[in-house]
Amino acid sequence: MLAAPLAPARTAITRTAYWTRLLPLLAALACVTRIPSFVRPLWNPDEGYLAVEARLLAQGGLLYDTVVDRKPPLLPWLYEAAFALCGSGSLTPLRILAVLAQLLTAVLLASLARRHRGDRAGRTAGVLYLLVSVGLNPEDAQAAGFEVFMLPWTAAAVWCADRGRWGAAGTAVAAAFLTKQTGGAVLLPVLWLLHRRGAVRAGLPRLAAGFAAPVLGAALLTDPAGFVFWTVTGSAAYASVSGSPLHVVGRALANTALLAAASAGLLPPLARALRAARARTAEPWLWLWLASSAVAVALGCHFFGHYYLQLLPPLALLATAALHARPGQRHLAAVVTSGCACALFVGWGLVAPRPELAHAERLAAALAHRTAPGDRVLVWGIHPETYWLAGRTPATRYLTAGLLTNYSGGRDGSRVGEAYAVPGAWPVFRRELAAHAPALIADDSRGKPYAPARLPTLHRLLASDYTEVARVDGAVLYARAAERAGTAP
Secondary structure (H helix, E strand, O other), X not given: OOOOOHHHHHHHHHHHHHHHHHHHHHHHHHHHHOHHXXXXXXXXXXXXXXXXXXXXXXXXXXXXXXXXXXXXXXXXXXXXXXXXXXXXXXXXXXXXXXXXXXXXXXXXXXXXXXXXXXXXXXXXXXXXXXXXXXXXXXXXXXXXXXXXXXXXXXXXXXXXXXXXXXXXXXXXXXXXXXXXXXXXXXXXXXXXXXXXXXXXXXXXXXXXXHHHXXXXXXXXXXXXXXXXXXXXXXXXXXXOOOOOHHHHHHHHHHHHHHHHHHOOOOHHHHHHHHHOHHHHHHOHHHHHHHHHHHHHHXXXXXXXXXXXXXXXXXXXXHHHHHHHHOOOHHHHHHHHHHHHHXXXXXXXXXXXXXXXXXXXXXXXXXXXXXXXXXXXXXXXXXXXXXXXXXXXXXXOOOOOOHHHHOHHHOOXXXXXXXXXXXXXXXHHHHXXXXXXXXXXXXXXXXXXXXXXXXXXXXXXXXXXXXXXXXXXXXXXXXXXXXXHOXXXX
């Protein structure tokens, strides 16, 4: 009579022992793989953009009104909260949170694999994910950017759906979407699991409510019209597939090759699984997850390296399933090969040159030297981190030239100019510069297609009201002509 209650207790003890052994391993691996992220103050312009956004929000700015970006609000809010707690002078707190995000993703994937394939598969999935998670250009893999914080939510959505927790799954899908729009692609495997369980009638309303509540809440906390415009309807030119085909194809091939090199231990078992019809149909939700992620990567035909991070969770789970379908020496070979590839990418991150960061630091020092802390400045370029490094407030809500010219989409010049800006941006830009003219303008175009000479509005402004005062690494600094002459503005 006393023996029956012991079975659940033994199960709980076994579960606890499993995670007690696995969690320290995954935590150590997450820390080691992201050591390079701590060696430089910034990795890419996305981090700089978020840092400037967070400072502006802390100063009373309104998201999707006086502070704008094409991204949803969760990550700007996270940066703002981290700055409020730890100060805005360093991204180290965000880097620590990025390590935790990668660890959480690995734990969720390990739990999924363990549920379907057993204890060893859980360990394999968590380890393989972390090993391949840095397998891109360090600027893409090591930054505390949108994809890194989106992936735990995508993994959580599938984890919840796999257990029939449809309301929680909908909330996780919403959180992924609110981190980056393409995170919503995980809805497809979630819907497949809903259908497979035969829970459409009872589960679909909970899934829809779980998704709708956070999205509507985010819209109401910002500006509903602005939220819809900046996250969905206002980026037609950015998402266009026309223009710059060779430029885009080259980037797609380069980043695909990098990810393939990082996944050298995963691709052979995946190839064997693809050749086996039984393996292809054994885990349809995993293949659907990978396919929907691939569509998200290709959406808009930009193929930036950090987009590819979205492929990694389903890729790690599929490789794990293939390895444990036929266990043996191939399992060890996959882990060892992935470990060697990971070591190469971590080493690359530690020694990677940083010419653009050095340029931004020198330009920021010049801006800080020539202006007072309360002055507004305009950096005409695609490196918003210059504002953050200089500690100066932007003269406009448009933190990069990309929003005013479409260059931020990686265009080569064929669809760059005032005509391709975010709709309505140039009238707002002109009003802002008239209301609080920048004390200093830094033309950081350096021969790019968005140079002021190609933009009538900015060219006229520089010619009539500003005088060149200095050059820094090819960037041209302009001071207001009245101030240069020593008169009142």
